[in-house]
Amino acid sequence: MAQEEQKLATSRYAIGVDFGGTFVKLALLRFSEKGVKIEKFSSFPTKDYQRDALSDQLVIRIIKFKAESTYKGNRVRGVGIGMPGRIDFNQGMVFDLTNVPGWKNVHLKEVLQNKVKIPVFVDNDANLMALAESKFGAARGYKHCVCVTMGTGIGGGLIINGKLYRGMNFAAGEIGHMTLNENGPMCVCGGRGCAERYIGNRFILEEAMRQLRRGARSILREQLRNKFYNLTLEMLTQAARKKDEFSLMIWQEVGNHMGVVLADVVNFLNPEIIVIGGGVANAGALIMDPIRRVVRERAFQVSCRNLKIVPSKFREKAGIIGAGALVLTEVEKK
Ligand SMILES: [Zn+2]
Incomplete structure (x- = not known):
């Protein structure tokens, strides 16, 4: 008592x-x-x-x-x-x-x-x-942490030396607006070819729908009966888990893009741990695997030593x- x-x-x-x-x-x-x-x-x-x-x-x-x-x-x-x-x-x-x-x-x-x-x-x-x-979840006990949320937008939060780093004007951590393609499509932020413009959830779906309309082969085709606009991320995840090649490829692409961005983040900040959350992260291993692979392929080997890339503990x-x-x-x- x-x-x-x-x-x-x-x-x-x-x-x-x-x-x-x-x-x-x-x-x-x-x-x-x-x-x-x-x-x-x-x-x-x-x-x-x-x-x-x-x-x-x-x-x-x-x-x-x-x-x-x-x-x-x-x-x-x-x-x-x-x-x-x-x-x-x-x-x-x-x-x-x-x-x-x-x-x-x-x-x-x-x-x-x-x-x-x-x-x-x-x-x-x-x-x-x-x-x-960092205080209570997946990055507890780590001093240098990058947290990425993948949803409608791609957000980033930085813990440096155990403290939240906000930047001079409180605008640090805009990982979603790092450039993937300098000549790419316009982004809401006014920039071009930002990561978010490719892997924000709306754009993942738009790209998948575009490919389905152009005749891509997938079990989603029967499921949607040509109403491709009804596609959801959950359906893409389910189909990929049933080994649907098309859906696997879509998630692979998303993971690759995120991996490219995070390799830059790793080279730039040399964090101990990267935590990935947000609705898109519910695809689990479908995107975590390509992210981990691409980061290891592209970032400096010394920066990747003991680096952990893990899903969020608290999720929503x-x-x-x-x-x-x-x-x-x-x-x-x-
Ligand atoms: Zn942008």
């Missing part, structure tokens, strides 16, 4: 928010020696609310979690929010968001903190995924856990 009490005494609580393009997810998190646990969870569709109504919705839910926690005698240390865009971390200001309109130059930290009365921290979501994996929960981890990191710094 005494042991149990001690365990509770060392538990620390924080609220994590994963502000995505599709859903806003909140969790009351408990951190202890054993790791991290989601105590309470709630979510709502991002597009159901305009900007101010969305902030209000956040406030209501944060206050509810805080009250429930306080009722049980547990103090919530603060709120961490991960957002898909460019964020001034010091000021807690959102410069802009990639897939959510109406969020230009918003002082979110200030707005929320005045209402919820506990410290609020706002950061880029890929940074927070890196923090989650990495953002929310990282948001909570950010609170602890910042509050305990002071």
Whole structure:
């Protein structure tokens, strides 16, 4: 019993928010020696609310979690929010968001903190995924870590010497906008031939559909009955696991492209571990194998010695856990 009490005494609580393009997810998190646990969870569709109504919705839910926690005698240390865009971390200001309109130059930290009365921290979501994996997940115990999220966008977070590296203007880690082909197609960022333009999930599907329309042989052809626009990444993964040559080739290409980019990252940063997460990473070995092979083929041998390339531990929960981890990191710094 005494042991149990001690365990509770060392538990620390924080609220994590994963502000995505599709859903806003909140969790009351408990951190202890054993790791991290989601105590309470709630979510709502991002597009159901305009900007101010969305902030209000956040406030209501944060206050509810805080009250429930306080009722049980547990103090919530603060709120961490991960957002898909460019964020001034010091000021807690959102410069802009990639897939959510109406969020230009918003002082979110200030707005929320005045209402919820506990410290609020706002950061880029890929940074927070890196923090989650490095503090509690797949990269725990490593000093130099690169975390890549492969989804609609390709995000990157860097842990250097055990600390999150954000860069002068908080814009470091944009791995998805490293150039794969300088004469390639235009990217949303204004650049050309960015990695994301080839291996962002929409572009993986577009390329696969294009090849199917041009007559590529695949079991997906019968499955889709010419409605190629119904293709999903999950279908590509299932087909590849059934040894469908076409689907295997698509994943191989995705892995190759990511490998080329990561070989540059390895030569540039010489990390100990690369963690790969995001929806695209659910293809598992189908992309992990080519990524590992291409990195070893292309990066310096000395940089690859003892280098680990592993899947994310927390997967879709990495953002929310990282948001909570950010609170602890910042509050305990002071
Ligand atoms: Zn780009």
